[in-house]
Amino acid sequence: MISNKSRTIQAACFLSMLFFSISTFAQQPAEFVNPLIGTSNYGATFPGPIAPRGMASISPFNVAGRQNPLEKDSQWLSNPYVNENTFLTGFSQVNLSGVGCPDLGVIMLMPTTGAVETNHLKYGSTYSKEVAKTAYYSVDLDKYNVKGEFTASKRVGVSRFTFPKGQSNILLNLGLGLTNEEGAMVKVVSSTEIEGMRSVGSFCYNSPEDAYPVYFVAKFSRPADHFGVWKNTTKYNGVEAQWMGYNGKTRIMKNTIKTVVGDSIGTYFSYNFDKKETVEVKIGISYVSIENARENLEKETGYKSFDDVYKETFNEWNEELSKILVEGGSYQDKVIFYTALYHTLIHPNTLNDLNGEYPKIKRTRIGRTYDTRYTVFSLWDTYRNMHPLTSLVYPKQQSDMIKSMLEMYDENGWLPKWELNSTETFTMVGDPASIVIVDACLKGIQDFDIYKAYHAMLKSADQIEENPLRPGLKEYIQKGYLSTNYKGSVSTTEEYNTSDYAISLLAKALGEKEDFKRFSKRSLSYQKLYDKDLKLLRPRTPDGKWYEPFDPNAGANFQENVGFIEGNAWQYAFMVPHDIRGLMKLMGGDKVFSEQLQKVFDTKQFDMANEPDIAYPYLFNYVKGEEWKSQEMVKKLVREYFKNEPKGLPGNDDTGTMSAWLVYSMMGIYPISPGDPIYTITTPMFDKVTIKLDSRYYKKDNIVIEREVNTDGKIREIQINGKPLNSFFISHDSFVNATTLKVIQN
Amino acid sequence: MISNKSRTIQAACFLSMLFFSISTFAQQPAEFVNPLIGTSNYGATFPGPIAPRGMASISPFNVAGRQNPLEKDSQWLSNPYVNENTFLTGFSQVNLSGVGCPDLGVIMLMPTTGAVETNHLKYGSTYSKEVAKTAYYSVDLDKYNVKGEFTASKRVGVSRFTFPKGQSNILLNLGLGLTNEEGAMVKVVSSTEIEGMRSVGSFCYNSPEDAYPVYFVAKFSRPADHFGVWKNTTKYNGVEAQWMGYNGKTRIMKNTIKTVVGDSIGTYFSYNFDKKETVEVKIGISYVSIENARENLEKETGYKSFDDVYKETFNEWNEELSKILVEGGSYQDKVIFYTALYHTLIHPNTLNDLNGEYPKIKRTRIGRTYDTRYTVFSLWDTYRNMHPLTSLVYPKQQSDMIKSMLEMYDENGWLPKWELNSTETFTMVGDPASIVIVDACLKGIQDFDIYKAYHAMLKSADQIEENPLRPGLKEYIQKGYLSTNYKGSVSTTEEYNTSDYAISLLAKALGEKEDFKRFSKRSLSYQKLYDKDLKLLRPRTPDGKWYEPFDPNAGANFQENVGFIEGNAWQYAFMVPHDIRGLMKLMGGDKVFSEQLQKVFDTKQFDMANEPDIAYPYLFNYVKGEEWKSQEMVKKLVREYFKNEPKGLPGNDDTGTMSAWLVYSMMGIYPISPGDPIYTITTPMFDKVTIKLDSRYYKKDNIVIEREVNTDGKIREIQINGKPLNSFFISHDSFVNATTLKVIQN
Structure with a gap:
């Protein structure tokens, strides 16, 4: 339940204070769960929230970047989070628990502040005050003074970010991922909504032809003040390359609502806050279509707050356990x-x-x-x-x-x-x-x-x-x-x-x-x-x-x-x-x-x-x-x-x-x-x-x-x-x- | 109207035989049009069909492959077709006429026979019996003994292929294109329908961040006996590459209805014909969405045959001219x-x-x-x-x-x-x-x-x-x-x-x-x-x-x-x-x-x-x-x-x-x-x-x-x-x- 590192320990009574519906006299089974168990020693579990047998889940993602002792591309690593690692580059919205090959770990949400930076090796941050409980995970990102809290219903991940005053950004990185597959599509539907897909698969480096899409729709509780899509382009060779001033460079496409595809793309939603503010992001998932992802989001969590979703999923877990x-x-x-x-x-x-x-x-x-x-x-x-x-x-x-x-x-x-x-x-x-x-x-x-x-x-x-x-x-x-x-x-x-x-x-x-x-x-x-x-x-x-x-x-x-x-x-x-x-x-x-x-x-x-x-x-x-x-x-x-x-x-x-x-x-x-x-x-x-x-x-x-x-x-x-x-x-x-x-x- | 090369010349009276509604006594203005004019000497026109001020158009595409004297990547070439070239690799469904920079020339349809080959340098063919007229273009592909005929309404390209007995294929290549942009998305909706998008832009190597999608829906007059999507993958480097037997290889994904994205992807529809047969393909275009492309297709050409569309567009041209x-x-x-x-x-x-x-x-x-x-x-x-x-x-x-x-x-x-x-x-x-x-x-x-x-x-x-x-x-x-x-x-x-x-x-x-x-x-x-x-x-x-x-x-x-x-x-x-x-x-x-x-x-x-x-x-x-x-x-x-x-x-x-x-x-x-x-x-x-x-x-x-x-x-x-x-x-x-x-x- 509590990280073994020197992060702030949160009182176990927090839960009972929150949920009066749950007996305050005896601990409930769901209160005993410590999702951090198995996040080291190659246990390959992840500490973030998921509903019982849920499709969506959120995991802190800390396996990219050489700062981390266990780096995803330097070895056969099959989990989005390793407890000993220290450099966090996002929160993936679909994840596998306890598998032996890298896959999923994609649709990467990341809060930042200041100017928009799209390179995860630059925008990544150390973190502290990690709390992992049934249906809830929270962490502070040291670099940005941003608190992230996460919960999930069966098909929807829900994130709540608390930002300081100033420019704040929520990145949705579709390039970075645990899977070895690449390729994504994204379209900003409005200043509160993004839709898209990410290609995943080739599990255990098998059956690459079976690589498949995971579709998503993301809804934000506040309209972005401005937004954009980025795309990292591959370097073009040949005669024409000499005319391409932009050859191989990252493109920033501002406030666009066009569909963008690519191996390494993402979107950012930016806010100019004049005081500390929170933004909630709901991400509905589907393996069938964007339309279904949207329906999953709307029907499962449409009018519910972060706390509502947390409470419901916690109770569902408690009943199962x-x-x-x-x-x-x-x-x-x-x-x-x-x-x-x-x-x-x-x-x-x-x-x-x-x-x-x-x-x-x-x-x-x-x-x-x-x-x-x-x-x-x-x-x-x-x-x-x-x-x-x-x-x-x-x-x-x-x-x-x-x-x-x-x-x-x-x-x-x-x-x-x-x-x-x-x-x-x-x-x-x-x-x-x-x-x-x-x-x-x-x-x-x-x-x-x-x-x-x-x-x-x-x-x-x-x-x-x-x-x-x-x-x-x-x-x-x-x-x-x-x-x-x-x-x-x-x-x-x-x-x-x-x-x-x-x-x-x-x-x-x-x-x-x-x-x-x-x-x-x-x-x-x-x-x-x-x-x-x-x-x-x-x-x-x-x-x-x-x-x-x-x-x-x-x-x-x-x-x-x-x-x-x-x-x-x-x-x-x-x-x-x-x-x-x-x-x-x-x-x-x-x-x-x-x-x-x-x-x-x-x-x-x-x-x-x-x-x-x-x-x-x-x-x-x-x-x-x-x-x-x-x-x-x-x-x-x-x-x-x-x-x-x-x-x-x-x-x-x-x-x-x-x-x-x-x-x-x-x-x-x-x-x-x-x-x-x-x-x-x-x-x-x-x-x-x-x-x-x-x-x-x-x-x-x-x-x-x-x-x-x-x-x-x-x-x-x-x-x-x-x-x-x-x-x-x-x-x-x-x-x-x-x-x-x-x-x-x- | 007729190519200057030694291709078979079709009688000019062909049209009047077809369309009894048009006077058989005097030539109509639209009968004087020769779309081959400007297809050499860097005129940059294309010979294929288009409606007056149409969004869709079809051009034979013969500027890929070193067999061609004017090869698109070896110089600044801004047209999908050059009359002197001889090696044809498809029929692009959106094209610019008379511009000075390469763009569009994408959504490439290509009929082939025999086993499916997805590399255009291998499946390309020489061609003969080229006929170019108002709203109509036809050509024989020598390698396959396939005749292709093409017409278009304002937002829909219509192709008719006449295949010999045996396995025939219609490829829709979303990698190959005149544009220097890359990136596409495709989904086979059913055995008679494909939807997707292709990224184009960076016209004159400017404003790459403004590169944008062209959406399409393709409908086939006959259900494919089998179909698939291919994807050319980039070569992965790093530790993991050693586990990837498929690294950098083309993937063939058979009969799949999943969304596939990538820089070089395509679909094929295959048929097993026991006699000479024709297949018509309608491709609706939109710069807004796949839904609109589908609506354009259905409302403009839904129940119309190739000949119906040809006749309507010919008449529209004739009225304008x-x-x-x-x-x-x-x-x-x-x-x-x-x-x-x-x-x-x-x-x-x-x-x-x-x-x-x-x-x-x-x-x-x-x-x-x-x-x-x-x-x-x-x-x-x-x-x-x-x-x-x-x-x-x-x-x-x-x-x-x-x-x-x-x-x-x-x-x-x-x-x-x-x-x-x-x-x-x-x-x-x-x-x-x-x-x-x-x-x-x-x-x-x-x-x-x-x-x-x-x-x-x-x-x-x-x-x-x-x-x-x-x-x-x-x-x-x-x-x-x-x-x-x-x-x-x-x-x-x-x-x-x-x-x-x-x-x-x-x-x-x-x-x-x-x-x-x-x-x-x-x-x-x-x-x-x-x-x-x-x-x-x-x-x-x-x-x-x-x-x-x-x-x-x-x-x-x-x-x-x-x-x-x-x-x-x-x-x-x-x-x-x-x-x-x-x-x-x-x-x-x-x-x-x-x-x-x-x-x-x-x-x-x-x-x-x-x-x-x-x-x-x-x-x-x-x-x-x-x-x-x-x-x-x-x-x-x-x-x-x-x-x-x-x-x-x-x-x-x-x-x-x-x-x-x-x-x-x-x-x-x-x-x-x-x-x-x-x-x-x-x-x-x-x-x-x-x-x-x-x-x-x-x-x-x-x-x-x-x-x-x-x-x-x-x-x-x-x-x-x-x-x-x-x-x-x-x-x-x-x-x-x-x-x-x-x-x-x-």
Whole structure:
């Protein structure tokens, strides 16, 4: 909530003073959120305001300029804000949270004073008095003595600038951005309105042909005294250049209402104030059209003040976060818990405009939804715990997400893999959509076309030619694994196995016996990559031989590593969540399994910051008598990696996956085998956790997890509705139909 | 009408076969037009279709590619088409005719076949079977076996392509263009429609900040089987470039409906034809918005076929051209006459959309007109004869042009100088607007706010500081001339004198006696630059001394020359049309004057291709007994410089100024002193010329000029209404109120 730097700390009671409607006696969940968590240590979150699953968001932008230790163009940097940086060049109006590649971070608003300067390296400023809270961010720009405050509704960012006396300017820079795409269009409609678009995309440097526009309309609470558009022009070569006195120079076009396009353009609105004054700027966003951006702005925030919007969005957040109420933990634990829950409620986010329109995949048509069309599906990450969490706590959202995924299948012929604003980026490996859908379906979220979903899964699991989701499928089906002909052959085999397992579960549920058998069998084929000597999975060459030379330790820290994607053999050795007992058998029994698992941690091969091994701490629960190791390990990792500070995430949040791990881990349950509707149990980190259940999907109003702490010791007994459970696993059904899950420690 | 190259000649009777409504017995004026005249010898006209004073026009574009002898980027080239060139890369949809700087020549349509190729240097083609007629142009593209036909309404270009069997493509290239501006936006709305804009401007490499958008909507008669957008990307440098496999490469974005912006983008519509097929493309233009472009398209051509549009525009031309009927000349004379008249009816052209909207000067607001808002005022050229011709033959148009000029004054604070699509380019010298207005006013076109016009003239004539129209005004008023401190000091002094004379005439008419005196006096100050020894005007340095060394012959062919703009001392010596008798006196009488004038021609200092001296041939009319020299000289120049062939203009048409010279010269009258409502008379080149007069401005229905040819000799007598005129001059009033002006030769 408060920056870890020497910036002025604002009293936490500020909120309760503002909003009398919120109880002044107890802190509300939304008051515990600290959006600065994850803004350092490559967490890739941003500290600015956003509504739950909002399309618009505002982030301070401080990754341009060599003054900053982490400069966007000097390395692979995927976030608009880094807490250690000090030189701020604007406030971007659309942003991604916890992604691994630079994109969006555009439509850059910036207040300045004095003469208009359009070069961000010159107009940038240091800043202080940073305040980041749910739906609110504020900061002082030292160079200008200007205070900026920011909030947002779902599709509109709202900024309030407090200017000193004199000439003040609000710049809207469409050149500067986090994305590597360029190109924008802008038109000043009047002295209170700007419309335009900015091109973004090429996420992870893929699919540049899918780069796409984000449209906007900006409305100002005060008419500009004068305004203009600037354009940085490229230098012309050739014979004609000698006649061009203006060659390569920035153009300033004053008070013009013409459309201007270019790779680096912007507008300024200037004011001559004779005293301290404030200006509010609302920026409506759309991925369909300028008209829709205008309608989003007008219908969501038309007559509302900055404070109105803030209050509404705060309340919306509070309602969402209140779906889980925690009691009995420390203040810091509540902060990291609710901030994590907040981070799981950012992506997938809303793509459709208020009128229901959204661009269909590949932007060949405009679609219309009556619910929510979701976007930003980083499924390789989120299938593991984020979607299972959504199914439990926000099942209507999960249902709409699945419907969105099925719409994508209709539009594109394929389920999504890494979908971003209706472009399929095909980032990462595996075929995770089926796991997400099966997991939700088997948990009772079934208000979608299950047969269509089933057929979509079968298509990606079976279509051998021209299959963008499962490269190497032919070899996989023939041999049971991908050979080193394919990048990340071991990792991908494991991912396909996990997906096949999910499909087998749905096949079983649908009574498709042949499919059930077939996919059950396919899901175990990773075993062919098991190297008995190493007790690890190991790549095989196309001729079936083990890949040589093989270093199980190679490939940490995202180095290229044959056989593995973003990890090494240790980090992938246990990533068969659906067949841990089979793996145990392969290894020679639970004792060897446990020793080998322990070795991952002891040799520091465990990576808390990436997905392949994040379920490992829970795997001791499969070893009878060693469940305490999971309990201790989870608690240790929570304490070590998750803190109420900017570097309080272990690494990239991966659109809420790290955060979902924390939410589950602090509640004492974990979806140990995605697709399989079961949880495994460790010690909750609160005395009481009440999960409100959505009556449209669940019978009970809520389920309570209680911790009976005698000491800080191992779990002695787990009770369900007061009766011993006699297991460290519980089915989703038993869980959501119970009243209480009580964990009693020694 | 037919190219001078070895292309197939189409029968002239083609038209009469097509249009039964047009008399098949006699050729109509519009049938004599050969739009290829002026497409060589730097005439800068284009051969494609345009409606009278149309906003849209289509020109074949053959100035890109090194195959062409005249390549647009290798020199200062101001036209989209050069008759000698052979490599065609498209058909531009907005074009300027007879201007001296490159601009417009954009929104490039190009039919191709086979796989889509987006590089114009690769998809360009040689061509044959070129036909250019009023409102119609057609050509065969050799490489593709595709025939292109083109016509236009006022705001819509219509193209018809006949494709062979197989894959055919229609490219809309928004990168390639004649203008030096770059930047475009495009969006495929559906498989039959494209919308977008292209940035143009920086005319004569001036005022880049005034570069502005031209909006368009293109509708196709057949839905594309598939379509796409391409974008040529600039090469990215820096650390990130290593991750960009696509760095600097062309992107093809298939079937997308997203907005794309960039410096070099385009769209293609592709068809798979199983037999020879035609596709029509209508492109609506607007300088206000895409919506207006769409409305222009729909309301002007919505349900009309190519042939419908052609017929309507042909008829519109025919009606306009029929305002002057010539009889008794040769076919070739009629061709050069009507083509010249046609060329005077291109600029100034329509700026406003069908709904009346147009961008006000500097594009700070949108205006609305109920008449016509005209644009493209190349006044330094056109004040001399083009506007006087318009006042005589098309007075309503001249009235609307003056109203447009006064609107510009309202919008901008200044009358126009060289206005182009609501940008003031400030090209050339002098302050010609007042001459144009006074000339029309004194000819009886007075349905505008004359006092506003008068005040506007006084402002530019009197405001010493920050006067964009008359640089150096302070010195001019103090000394009577500009010194060599100012570029083109002699030329500009003469221009200011001429303008001041026009103002004095209006002052007199308005009863403003003081102004009359003041400006009468100012109009003669050029005399201070008269060098008795040289009998020429000569630059003075700031201390009043003659500029040394001085070569009266220097400065031909547009070379930089101290004291003069686009000319030398000979070409400016007589450019005081309002004070020829005063000049005569200075020179020492009519004999010396005549000798000196003759010397201009004898020493080949006369330049038919530029404006300063184009009235010279008529000046012998001031010398009693030597009027025959004017008669002979005019006839000689007409025969030497004006021909029915691409190089049939003496040089740049200067938005119709050369053509207006020809129209007047062939009619036997000339507006010898712009501003002054008088004509001087030479021998008409037709037996009979009937000028229809507009009853809203003139009392008589028409005025007939007759030639009574006994021999090819000198004029013996001039009769007005059958009575001897006894002068080679006639006032506009006497002329338009007469029935017949008869010229009888010896």
